[in-house]
Amino acid sequence: MAAQPELRADARRNRDQLVVAALDLLLEQGVDVPLEEIARRAGVGIGTLYRRFPERDALLRAASYEGLRRLADTGEAAWREEPDAWHALSRFLRGCAELRLGALMSAIEPRLHDAIRAAPELHEVRQVVTDLVDRMTTGAQAEGALRKDVSTADISLLISLQIYVPPSQSTSDAVSRVVDLMLDGLRARD
Amino acid sequence: MAAQPELRADARRNRDQLVVAALDLLLEQGVDVPLEEIARRAGVGIGTLYRRFPERDALLRAASYEGLRRLADTGEAAWREEPDAWHALSRFLRGCAELRLGALMSAIEPRLHDAIRAAPELHEVRQVVTDLVDRMTTGAQAEGALRKDVSTADISLLISLQIYVPPSQSTSDAVSRVVDLMLDGLRARD
């Protein structure tokens, strides 16, 4: 997000809060969240929102960027800190499910599929994620841990897996249960 | 759906079209679809919709019922026609992913979690589905095809799995790819 002409410190802080609030509400309520609700959640006036993001799409784009960046961060941390590619992949997929990126995708894509592709910074993070997935996949296959017959395209599908968790259940339990099963499906047989 | 006092043939047809249209649009657009759009999709006037479903929730309930019933039908057909419990379960899970029941759940539950529980006919179909899952799970485990350490609760989570399919890809390919992986995760090792 190229911060054009240096923002004043408080303005920058408000901007960031807006983006985070937008991402949260996008995940909770879909693309049609009232802008006023985003402003409220960010603890900021509606006027401030409009100054920083003169049109809705600008905010949506910033929020998408934030979401993708979190994903990339998760992946990079996993790659850096885990002992091997298989474990990195496992951790990454778990992180994806928790971030609910799939929900973001389905909420946003239909509305902006070209606006998003047009935004260069989005394209860039997306590339980072793609590369990461590539490295993890081929790495884990080389280690003999990942089945040879899954492609990076398959992994990409799994990245945006969504599960519906009934209110009675703990989200993170459910997520890890499903992801574990998924990983068992991915693991090479010996 | 107890059809109280016999509906005239055309009225009944219109009612059914409304429910189907409502389910479709619910899946496509979420709980906030304009009622007028549902009426249009059903090829019916808005007045007709209101006569049959005086309040929004009545229609939502009918649509949920329709969705669950389709699910139960899929499951029952699978149970009846497949040679063993494991294959029935596989077919059932595939069907679930294609019906996108997860999307229905996440769209509707938050809005009506008690209204739905209150409707007896919904509770009933839900029970049918639950029983089906039970039978399939324990059956497939008895056959030695399904891992012993998965519970029916796990399977229930998988029932409402959602995947985001990028527009470039064929939905059914993606679905079957993911479901196959899932099933490999569920299959007992020998």
Place this chain on the structure above:
DNA sequence: GCATAACTGGAGGAATTCCATCCACTTGTC
């Protein structure tokens, strides 16, 4: 066929939601 009760559709007014501007006031920064 025909009578009639059931059913239909959509025009249109009320109500709600959402947008987006504007400006008096506050706050960072040099």
Place this chain on the structure above:
DNA sequence: GACAAGTGGATGGAATTCCTCCAGTTATGC
């Protein structure tokens, strides 16, 4: 301490959506 930068929310207007009402249509029994 001065001044540019930033803030917030009241407000009018646009756009949706709801939902009633009734003149007209259609199925059904005889």
